[in-house]
Amino acid sequence: MVQKRVTVEVPEEIPMIQVLGVNDANLHKWEEEFPMVNFWVAGNEIFIQGPDVDLELAVRTVQTQFTKTNKIKRIIPDYGLQTNQRARLAPALSELPARAADARYRAVFVSREKVIRPQTEGQARYVNDINSHTITFGIGPAGTGKTYLAMARAVKALLEGEVTRLILTRPAVEAGETLGFLPGTLTDKIDPYLRPLYDALREMLDTGTISRMMSDGTIEVAALAYMRGRTLNGSFIILDEAQNTTSEQMKMFLTRLGFGSKMVVTGDITQIDLPSRQPSGLKQVSEILSDVPDIAFSYLSAADVVRHSLVGEIINAYDTYESQTVLRSPQGLGRK
Template sequence: MIEKHIILEDIDPVVFYGVGNGHLQMIKSLYPKLRIVARDNVIRVLGDEEEMASFEENIEKMRRHVLKYNSIGEEDILDIIKGKQTKADGVKGVIVYNISGKPIKCKSQNQQQLVDAFEKNDMVFATGPAGTGKTYLSIALAVRALKEKTIRKIILSRPAVEAGEKLGFLPGDMKDKIDPYLQPLYDALEDMIPAVKLQDMIEKNVIQIAPLAFMRGRTLSDAVV
C-alpha cells in the first residue's frame, strides 16, 4: 500500500467537493478500495498502487474540468471516471465559463472577428460603440489564456481620464486611486473568477493594475493587457 497527497491547485475546493461534500462522498464510493481524506485543497489517499494511479489521473481530469468550467456535477464525475466526454466538453465556441458555469461565447460576427484576430496577432485594437462587448470579451480572452497557462499574468491598464466629471482627490495607494477607472474591468473579472481567487491573484500580481502612463518601457511578452 502507498500514500499520496494530491493538491487541488488553482481551483476552489468547495466547488470540487460539492455541497455538503457530496462530490467527495461520491468519489469515495466509486473508489471503495482507497482510503480518501480531504482537507482544504489537499486530498490524502492511501491504498493499492494500481488503483491509486487511476484515482490520481481522474482527480486531475476533474480538477481541470473545474478550472475550465468553474463547476462540476455528479454526471461530469461519472463521465470522467468512465473515460467519456462530459456534456460541457461537447459545447463548441466557448471562450471561458463564468463563476456560475454559464458559457461565454461570441454573440455577433464582429465579436467573432475580435476573437479570431486575438488568435492570430500579438496586439489587437478593438473599436466600436459602448456596449458592444469590447471590454468583456477582451477580459474573457485574457482569463482563458491565463487558465491555459499561455500567459503568466494579466496587466490591466487604462488612462486615468475622467469622463466629464471631476472626481477630485482620491485617497490611498496607486491601486486605490486608479480603481474607479478600472471598474468595468473588475466587473468582468468578478464574473469569471471566484472572488477569493481573484483577490489572491491581485495580491500575488498575477493580475496587475497599472496606469497607462506607467506602461512605457515594460516587457509584456508574458502578459495580456
C-alpha cells in the same frame, strides 16, 4: 424534410457549465450524436432544431444534463422579440442554425457559473482576431462586448498557462493622468477609473482567486500612466478606453510588448474625452499600423450590441443625428 424547433430554458439556479460541460464538451458530443440536429446557445436558452424523431431524442438527451426541473416550449417564429428588435437582429437570427457547427461561436471561456461566447458575427470575427494575432484593436460602440470578450480570452489564457500574467490598464483621463496629486495610495487613486475592468473580472473568477492573484502579481490592474518604462513578457495585456489615449501614450503602450505576450486594445472613437485639440491615439493608430503583420483591427457596430435592445437603437439614433449635423454645418457642406 420538415424541421421543427424547440428551446430548452435552463433555470437560473443551474450553472450553464453543468449543462454544456467544460469547454462545451456536452454540446460537441450532442452535435456528433445528432448530425441532423442543430444546437445553439443564447444566455440560459438552448435552441434545438431538427426532424421530429431526432429532435425529440436530442431534447431528451439535453434534459439528462439537468438535476432540477426545466421548462420546455416551442419557439415562436419571431423568437419572442419585439418588432424593433426583430428588425435590428434579423440578419443574426437568420444565421443562428448554421452557427451550431461553426467553431467561431464556441465558448471563449467557461467558469463555474457562466459560459462566455460570441453572440454576433462581428464578435466572432473579433475573437478570431484575438486568437490569431499578437495585437488586436477592438473598436466599436458601447455594449458590443469589446472589453468583456477580451477579458474572457485573457482569463482563459492565464488559467491554461498560455501566459503567466494578466495586465489590465486604461487611461485615467478624468484626472488628467495627474494621479500623483490625488489623495490616498496608488490603489485608492486608480480604482475608480478601473472599476469596469474589475466588474468584468469578477464575473469570471471568484473573489478569493482574484485577491490571491492580485497579491502575487499574477493579475495587475494599473492606470496607463504607470506602464511607462516597462517590458511586459509572458503577459496578456488589455488596454481599455483607448480612445482617450494620446498618440504618444498609444506608442508608449504598444512598445511595452515583450516576448510571449498578447495585447488587446479596446475603445469607442465616438466617445473621446480628450481636450478638443488633442488627437486620439486610437484614431491615429489604424492609419499608422494598418499594414503591419500580426496586428488586427476588428470593428464592431450597433448590430453587435448585446445589452438591452434600446442600446442599439440609441447608438443608431445618435449616429444618424451626428451625421446629419455634419452635413448641415458649413464645414460639412464644404467637404461635399
